Amino acid sequence: MACEDGRAMEVRLTLNGKPVRVEVDPRERLLDTLRYRLGLTGSKEGCGEGECGACTVLMDGVPANSCLVLTAQCRGRSVRTIESVDAKALGPMLASGATQCGACTPGVVMTALWVKENPGLRDSHTLRELMAGNLCRCTGYDGIIDGLHAWVESDARSGGAA
Amino acid sequence: MKVHAPATVNEACEMLARAAAEGRTLRPLAGGTDLLVHWPSKSAAHEGEYLDLSGVSELRPLVWRDDALVLGALTTYWDVVREARVAAELPLLNAAARQVGAVQIQSRGTWAGNIANASPAADGVPVLMAYDAGVALRSSGGERVVPLSAFYTGYRASVRRPDELITAIEVPIRSRDVAVFHKVGPRRAQAITKIGVAITRLAGSGADRWRIVANSVAPTVVRCREVERLLDSGARITSAGGFMPALQADISPIDDIRSTAAYRRTVMGRLLYHSLLGACSSVV
Numbered sequence A: 001m002a003c004e005d006g007r008a009m010e011v012r013l014t015l016n017g018k019p020v021r022v023e024v025d026p027r028e029r030l031l032d033t034l035r036y037r038l039g040l041t042g043s044k045e046g047c048g049e050g051e052c053g054a055c056t057v058l059m060d061g062v063p064a065n066s067c068l069v070l071t072a073q074c075r076g077r078s079v080r081t082i083e084s085v086d087a088k089a090l091g092p093m094l095a096s097g098a099t100q101c102g103a104c105t106p107g108v109v110m111t112a113l114w115v116k117e118n119p120g121l122r123d124s125h126t127l128r129e130l131m132a133g134n135l136c137r138c139t140g141y142d143g144i145i146d147g148l149h150a151w152v153e154s155d156a157r158s159g160g161a162a
Numbered sequence B: 001m002k003v004h005a006p007a008t009v010n011e012a013c014e015m016l017a018r019a020a021a022e023g024r025t026l027r028p029l030a031g032g033t034d035l036l037v038h039w040p041s042k043s044a045a046h047e048g049e050y051l052d053l054s055g056v057s058e059l060r061p062l063v064w065r066d067d068a069l070v071l072g073a074l075t076t077y078w079d080v081v082r083e084a085r086v087a088a089e090l091p092l093l094n095a096a097a098r099q100v101g102a103v104q105i106q107s108r109g110t111w112a113g114n115i116a117n118a119s120p121a122a123d124g125v126p127v128l129m130a131y132d133a134g135v136a137l138r139s140s141g142g143e144r145v146v147p148l149s150a151f152y153t154g155y156r157a158s159v160r161r162p163d164e165l166i167t168a169i170e171v172p173i174r175s176r177d178v179a180v181f182h183k184v185g186p187r188r189a190q191a192i193t194k195i196g197v198a199i200t201r202l203a204g205s206g207a208d209r210w211r212i213v214a215n216s217v218a219p220t221v222v223r224c225r226e227v228e229r230l231l232d233s234g235a236r237i238t239s240a241g242g243f244m245p246a247l248q249a250d251i252s253p254i255d256d257i258r259s260t261a262a263y264r265r266t267v268m269g270r271l272l273y274h275s276l277l278g279a280c281s282s283v284v
């Protein structure tokens, strides 16, 4: 299979749990497809070079920078964006000073969600290591880490999904 | 721009062979963490042709053979981090993988992409080279396995022909009694290496046991063969300066935006000295 400029390439993927079919330019990045073709503007472009994490989505369940993925590469993959997240479910992260201007927040939340949903990660990694790909210019990080810590611990206390 | 999406290795190799025969450049695309940086501004690259490997499931698996760990070309850093047996048997692969970028890069970036990109600052390459890894190159004409230590021919240049695909990296499993990896950068995550070193020693007696591999201190990632010889000779080195004459022959660091030649040389000597002090007290 091959696809050229100008000619649309058909890509089928699972987006936020639903099958989706998009026709894209082969050079289009996932971030651009989400924002400009599908109107999912929650994922942000901070740097366009993989450094800041503002564009973080979960690809097959693991954080990835959507600025460094071609939509054409998402054939058959499962992508989850911030739009799938119910803010009320974020628990202590809402009240810990984990967000100020909000530019980094969608990416921070996606990585935090992955940490929350995969308790085993904390056996091998610190929360700061897991969150290292999400830069924030406002909070000084403590609010993010404290909120995430309280959130993951809230499971342990309620005997939940660990 | 044209994106080719082969489903099999054979199909991918045929596409590469046809492009090479017609004088077209067809670039493999794996995780995209090197190729897609600042993509919207790279319009010249958009004119090019890409071979998207993401649909080639044959390239995915990480497989344990009796004598080697085989990383399929699409194996990511995160695949290695998650594989507990790697941390136990080839700990430097785990150590380096965890220090590449951050999780978002580790989940997409591949070891084969790191090798093919041929940056002198690559962090995956030194540890693979210190483990005597081989690079499996496939073309429509057949397959060859090249030792990683013989893969680079100069700055961003390698023995890989344009019609060849890296299909796998073979890491032999051998007993080692020293294994150290250090990456010196401005911060822990998302940092390009100023100076890095991977050190191993084969267990047992025999000659040719040491591997000292450095990055960011020469036009390519380099085996420091003079330092290896010095250590293999059993010489006692009692200060960081004791490594300098050998290092002078092995490395050729430069001043650039990330560091200076003098800093790199000095720190490399100290990294060796302190690594070996900790890892192997019989040397120093």
Ligand SMILES: Cc1cc2nc3c(=O)[nH]c(=O)nc-3n(C[C@H](O)[C@H](O)[C@H](O)COP(=O)(O)OP(=O)(O)OC[C@H]3O[C@@H](n4cnc5c(N)ncnc54)[C@H](O)[C@@H]3O)c2cc1C
Binding pocket: A049, A050, A051, B027, B028, B029, B030, B031, B032, B033, B034, B035, B036, B037, B053, B073, B099, B100, B101, B102, B105, B108, B109, B110, B111, B112, B113, B114, B115, B116, B117, B121, B122, B123, B124, B164, B165, B166, B167, B190, B191, B192, B193
């Ligand atoms: C924010 C950020 C942080 C980073 N941090 C680090 C770091 O700490 N250490 C480090 O070493 N690197 C780092 N990198 C660089 C990059 O992530 C790695 O080099 C990665 O291993 C590249 O793999 P990839 O699959 O993404 O390659 P791609 O971008 O897909 O390709 C890279 C090159 O390899 C070629 N290629 C890929 N696969 C094959 C194949 N199978 N056969 C032949 N050629 C092939 C491509 O044509 C291209 O030339 C970083 C990058 C970013 C954006």
Ligand code: FES
Binding pocket: A044, A045, A046, A047, A048, A049, A050, A051, A052, A053, A054, A055, A056, A065, A066, A067, A068
């Ligand atoms: S915009 Fe993708 S990492 Fe910054």
Ligand code: FES
Binding pocket: A098, A099, A100, A101, A102, A103, A104, A105, A135, A136, A137, A138, A139
């Ligand atoms: S809240 Fe402003 S960048 Fe993080």
